Amino acid sequence: MRASQFFIATLKEAPTDAEVVSHKLMTRAGMIRKLAGGIYSYMPVGLRVIRKIEAIVREEMNRAGAIELLMPLVQPAELWQETGRWDKMGPEMLRVKDRHDRDFIIQPTSEEVVTDIARGEIHSYRQLPKNFYHIQTKFRDERRPRFGVMRGREFTMKDAYSFDRDEAGAEKSYQAMYAAYVKIFERLGLTFRAVRADTGAIGGSLSHEFQVIADTGEDLIVYCPDSDYAANIELAEALPLVAERAAPGTAMQKVATPDTIRCEDVAKLVGLPLERTVKSVVLATDTPLGAEVWLLLVRGDHDLNEVKAGKLPGLEGGFRFASEQEIIEHFGCPPGFLGPLNTKKPVKVVADRTVANMSDFVSGANEIGFHIRDINWGRDLPEPDLIADIRNVVAGDPSPDGEGKLAIQRGIEVGHVFFLGTRYSAAMNCTYLDETGKPRTMVMGCYGIGVTRLVGAAIEQNHDERGIIWPASIAPFTLVICPVGWGKSEAVREAATKLYEDLLAAGIDVMLDDRDERPGVMFADWELIGVPHRVTIGDRGLKEGMVEYQHRRDKEAAKVPLTEIAALALQKACT
Structure with missing residues (x-):
């Protein structure tokens, strides 16, 4: 290519709304031009990078046995109503009507459409396994699109969907895609980690995220430098930091803590380490009989992991943070002085594993201006209703595999593989006839790569004060x-x-x-x-x-x- 025949449109300054390096450099390098919030035109330089990424993805997907097709951007509502996602998906899913007043969506993903294809085209066990993929535009109506192509509304994604006879076959398909993803990101020349992940709204069980390591990443990756353990912060298991509960050391006493609501300040005021304090988080679930209030307890230097909390029995159907009025009704005071002792109304108490083994700890007295120190389970208050891992891990925690201590780094999620099971195939009656002629539900997996997000992630990982430093395989x-x-x-x-x-x-x-x-x-x-x-x-x-x-x-x-x-x-x- 000769420059005189190409289109080069570099800029000296980045737009004022550009928050991250990739957004600034992609605009300055003439790779993108903003059309609307979260929607960009990809200029010739940017498109060349995208096409090179797509070529690598396509080659490795084909090599792994996946079959390319192309599914529509616009999808009928009926398919999404079959799986229940028409009602479950929030405003991120863009809904439209055609001239006949029929409901459609602009696809954020394609589980429903590909399952409809499979149930219509696959009838016998002899046709399985199959893995269909496409590279297609997606649209998710983000509330606040930001970071350029990193969190835009319109983007390009490679999504693949495997169909198998049973779970054993589906797991083989999953592992084949996992291996293909490793090859893809190695060929892209990026430093990445594959981490265990939560399945989120898409559903399923086994799940891994592929994270490009970058200091500007939104995600926290937990890993053990001495082993292969890696997980995102939502899924990383937090082991108890207190091996077993010690016997009470002294009598419980109420102490005045005026204008002191943060655990750090309370610990300093009473002259105890922060690790002796307990933090109270109040959640609520809405039932036909009214709101049910939950008190979740984590150590003062720890934070509640909402994803873990959402998997607890009784909270898995959804929860919200309790209103101040609900808190006052159940605890007798506003937030800042809450604790498990002397509640006005019964609440369900969930203690983190570490908190459950603590003794002589400090918590709110449910009275403005007071905390209680030297609280002990069994002696001063009943055992918690539930003991569970509900906190975020912190650097230095023991690794769940017993091989060392955990470290934390930031990453950008660019790929995700899911073992779906029958979440969609059962809902859509996607079956095949087995060797005996009996109908069986197909077992599915799904596998996504954010093609345009990869462009931004590669820049976040590879740049200096002069501009972008592309890995050779995807350079324009x-x-x-x-x-x-x-x-x-x-x-x-x-x-x-x-x-x-x-x-x-x-x-x-x-x-x-x-x-x-x-x-x-x-x-x-x-x-x-x-x-x-x-x-x-x-x-x-x-x-x-x-x-x-x-x-x-x-x-x-x-x-x-x-x-x-x-x-x-x-x-x-x-x-």
Whole structure:
């Protein structure tokens, strides 16, 4: 490609609404242009990156035995009503009506459509297993689209769906997709972790997220440096930090704590470590008989994990944080001084594993301006109604596999694999006839990769003060030739053109910058765009038989003989 025939639209400044590095650099590099909130036009430079990502994804999916098709962006409501998601999905799902007043949705995902295809086309066990995938536009009406393509409303996703005879077969399909994803992200040249994850609204059981490691990531990844254990913060198991409950050490006493509501401040006031305090979180569930109030207790230096709480018996159907009025009715005081002792009305008490083993701890007295210290289970209050893992892990916690201590880093979720089971196939009567002629429900898995989100994640992981640093496999161009004095020197034009044609013939995705720009402009543009390899050709160097080669990460260029540059450039571009 010659620059004079391409479209380069770099900017010196990022838009004021750009919050993260990838949004700023993608705009400045001319990769995207905003059309509306969370909706972007992908300009030629950006589209080239997307197409390269898609090619790698497609190659590995095909190699793993998946079959590509293409499902519609617009889907009828009836399919979503079959699975119950028409009512369960919130305002993120964009609903529309056609001219006949029939309901449709703009797809956020395609479980319903692919299951409809499977039930219509697959009839016998001889046709299984099958794995269908497509790379298609999705739309999710985010309340607050932000971070550019990282959390946009319209995006491109690869989603795949496996259909098997039974759970054993479905698990093999799951493992095949897991292995394919590892190959995909390795080929993309990204540093990533595969972590155990919660299945969320999509449903199912076994689940892994693929997280690109980046300091700006929204997700917290928990891992053990001494083993293979890794999980996202929502799923990571928190072991009890107190091995067993000690005997009470002293009598319980109420202490005045005026204007002191935070556990840190209470601990300081009563002269005890923060680890001796207990934090109260009040939830509510709505029942036909009215609100049922729950008191969840975690240690003062810990935080409640809402995903874990949502899986507790009685809370799995959904919960909310209790209103202040409900709290006052049940505890006799507003938040800040709450605890399990002396409640006005019965509440269900859930203690985190660590809290359940604590003794002589401090909690609110359910009276404004007071806390109680040296509380003990059994002696001062009944055993909790339920003991469960309900907290977020913290760095330094013991690893659940017993192999060391946990560490935490940030990541950006770019892929997710789910073992769905019969969540959708049962609801939509997606069956096949087994060897005996009996109908059996197909067992499913689903597997997603955020193609356009990967563009942003790669930039968040690979950039510097000059711009983007693309992994070679997904760079818009692998190598750029920068001729200094293109319009003035025939020797420069001849040398640059010959190198360009040689590399093009060798299959290298090369850009020749024939715009006749000043060196500073050329270098700034291509460093911002992030092309991995650059060859600079100028009259002064040619007189000595030399040109310059520089990798995007190198601080300085290296002189290379003109007679060797083609071989060197080919070698660098292919590694």
